[in-house]
Each structure stands twice: as C-alpha cells, then as structure tokens.
Amino acid sequence: MLTLKSRFALLAASGFLLGSALAQEDLPEPGSPEWRQHFAVDVAADRLAEVPVALPGKATTYSVTYKGEIAGFDVGRVFLTVAASDTRYSIKYRMEQKGIARWFSDANATTVARGTIENGDIGAHYYLNHDFEAEDDQQYVEMYRPANARRIHLWADPVYTFHQPVPEDVAFGAVDPMAALMSLGFLPRQTAGSPCDRVVKTFDGRRRFDLVMTDDGTEDIRKGGKGRFEGTAHRCRLDQVKVAGYRAKDSGDIDGDLWVYIVPVPETFRTSTMAYVPVMIRAKQGVFTARLEGKYPTITGPNGKSVQLGRD
Numbered sequence: 001m002l003t004l005k006s007r008f009a010l011l012a013a014s015g016f017l018l019g020s021a022l023a024q025e026d027l028p029e030p031g032s033p034e035w036r037q038h039f040a041v042d043v044a045a046d047r048l049a050e051v052p053v054a055l056p057g058k059a060t061t062y063s064v065t066y067k068g069e070i071a072g073f074d075v076g077r078v079f080l081t082v083a084a085s086d087t088r089y090s091i092k093y094r095m096e097q098k099g100i101a102r103w104f105s106d107a108n109a110t111t112v113a114r115g116t117i118e119n120g121d122i123g124a125h126y127y128l129n130h131d132f133e134a135e136d137d138q139q140y141v142e143m144y145r146p147a148n149a150r151r152i153h154l155w156a157d158p159v160y161t162f163h164q165p166v167p168e169d170v171a172f173g174a175v176d177p178m179a180a181l182m183s184l185g186f187l188p189r190q191t192a193g194s195p196c197d198r199v200v201k202t203f204d205g206r207r208r209f210d211l212v213m214t215d216d217g218t219e220d221i222r223k224g225g226k227g228r229f230e231g232t233a234h235r236c237r238l239d240q241v242k243v244a245g246y247r248a249k250d251s252g253d254i255d256g257d258l259w260v261y262i263v264p265v266p267e268t269f270r271t272s273t274m275a276y277v278p279v280m281i282r283a284k285q286g287v288f289t290a291r292l293e294g295k296y297p298t299i300t301g302p303n304g305k306s307v308q309l310g311r312d
Contacts (some may be wrong), residue, residue: 052255261282
C-alpha cells in the first residue's frame with residue numbers, strides 16, 4: 001500500500017501547501033470575499049428547510065446490522081439501510097456502542113444522506129449527521145452540494161472551528177462521507193478490473209481526503225453465528241490520503257490496517273446502481289483486531305422480493 005500512497009504524494013503535498021497558506025488566527029470572516037477565495041463551503045446560520053433531493057422511487061434496498069467485536073468483546077452495532085434507483089440513492093446509518101465500549105464513551109451517531117446518480121457517478125449529494133456523546137456534547141453537520149456545483153452549503157451546530165483552507169478547486173468533485181460509502185461499496189466499477197480498485201475524493205466540511213480502496217484477494221468467510229454472512233468475499237484494503245484542511249499535527253481517521261469485504265449482488269437483484277454490498281469490515285492496530293460483521297444482510301427488490309446473502 002505504501003507504493004499506492006506514493007502515487008498520491010504530490011496531490012497530498014499540494015493540499016498541505018494550501019493548508020499552510022493561512023495560520024489559524026488569520027482565518028477570514030466566513031462569507032467574506034477572502035473566505036470564498038480560500039474555502040469551498042458557505043457557512044449557513046440554519047439548516048435547510050427541507051431535504052433538497054427526493055427519495056429514490058422503485059428502489060433496490062440493502063439492509064444489514066453490523067455487530068462490532070474487539071478481542072471477542074461485543075462493542076456495538078451499526079444499522080445500515082441503502083436504497084438506490086437508477087437515478088437516486090438514500091442512506092440511513094445508526095451507530096450504537098455497547099458492552100465494554102460504554103466504559104469509555106457513550107457516543108452514538110445517526111446519519112441520513114440522499115443524492116443523485118448520473119452516468120454511474122454521484123451527482124448532487126445531501127448529508128446530515130448527528131454525533132451524540134452527552135446532552136452537553138453533541139454535534140450536528142449538514143452538507144449539500146448540487147450536481148457540478150463548486151460551492152457547498154454547510155451548517156454545523158456547534159459552529160465548526162476551521163483550521164486550514166480547502167478552496168474550491170481542491171474540494172471540487174469530492175463527495176460527503178456517505179456518498180463516498182455509496183461509491184466504494186455499492187456502485188459498479190466504470191472500467192474493467194477488481195471491484196476493490198477505487199479512489200473516491202471525499203470532503204467532510206472541513207477536511208479533504210481521498211479514500212483509496214485496493215484489491216487484496218478474496219476470503220472465505222466462515223465465522224458462523226445466527227444470521228451472519230458466510231461465503232466468499234472480495235477483500236479490499238482501505239486507506240486514507242490526507243489532501244487539505246489538516247494541521248500538521250492532525251492524523252487521519254484510518255489508524256492501522258483496515259479491510260472492507262464486499263460481495264456481488266445476486267444477478268436477479270443486481271442493478272446499474274447496486275452491484276456490490278459490504279458484508280464485513282475488519283481493522284487491525286497493533287495486537288488488537290476489530291470486526292464489524294454483517295448480520296442478516298438482505299437485498300430487497302422494487303417488487304418486494306428479498307434474498308438474504310450468504311445463507312445456504
């Protein structure tokens with residue numbers, strides 16, 4: 001993976017140079033001409049009155065509950081539902097910590113996202129995330145970018161503290177984190193090759209980074225357990241390349257080794273916008289290995305017929 005990262009070294013370096021152009025105390029007032037020169041986001045005082053992207057009609061839906069384990073301990077659940085038609089998608093995500101994880105944090109998160117799909121790529125995309133640590137420690141973030149727009153609506157409560165610039169030309173073409181999930185784990189590849197080999201430009205409102213997924217073979221998953229996926233999956237290594245918006249001391253979100261396991265959607269359910277689905281995620285840092293294992297991964301077609309993946 002180091003060799004792949006080196007391919008993006010120039011891009012990452014250019015992002016850090018942009019970021020170093022202004023010190024934290026010199027950041028311009030949001031909305032000012034200087035702000036617009038250095039930042040691609042238009043900071044809003046309020047949330048949008050309504051979600052600007054319609055729900056997908058006649059959609060194929062993937063639903064799964066990921067059980068989180070670290071060193072054999074139950075640490076939480078991730079509930080994911082992704083629906084996609086030929087032209088639009090919607091995502092519902094919820095994370096709950098359980099067991100020993102709650103000794104350290106009561107953090108939970110919910111996200112809703114919608115967008116359009118144009119010629120196999122993400123077009124317009126909307127994202128609303130709520131992180132909850134405690135009643136007095138919460139964060140809301142809303143982002144929306146119309147298709148091909150150079151500027152992005154951003155509302156955050158509490159208001160974001162920005163550290164380094166991310167100008168329009170660096171943020172252009174980057175998608176929100178849930179749209180990135182759609183691109184990495186569900187859409188078909190536009191060219192021949194492994195379904196793992198993908199690079200998605202991503203922007204979370206403050207930081208611009210690339211999510212780089214590469215082929216690492218296949219694996220026969222035979223973990224067992226009620227409702228868990230069993231079968232052969234593509235093992236895709238996932239890395240993050242920082243591009244802009246970071247301070248020199250900031251680390252990325254992927255610390256250690258991380259793999260995403262994806263499987264093809266059965267032919268009778270496969271569509272132009274849902275070709276693969278993620279059934280497991282595995283991360284390793286030092287001696288510890290964490291897993292998110294999919295339980296009851298189910299594809300449901302527009303006609304209401306369903307199939308549970310990995311079940312004989």
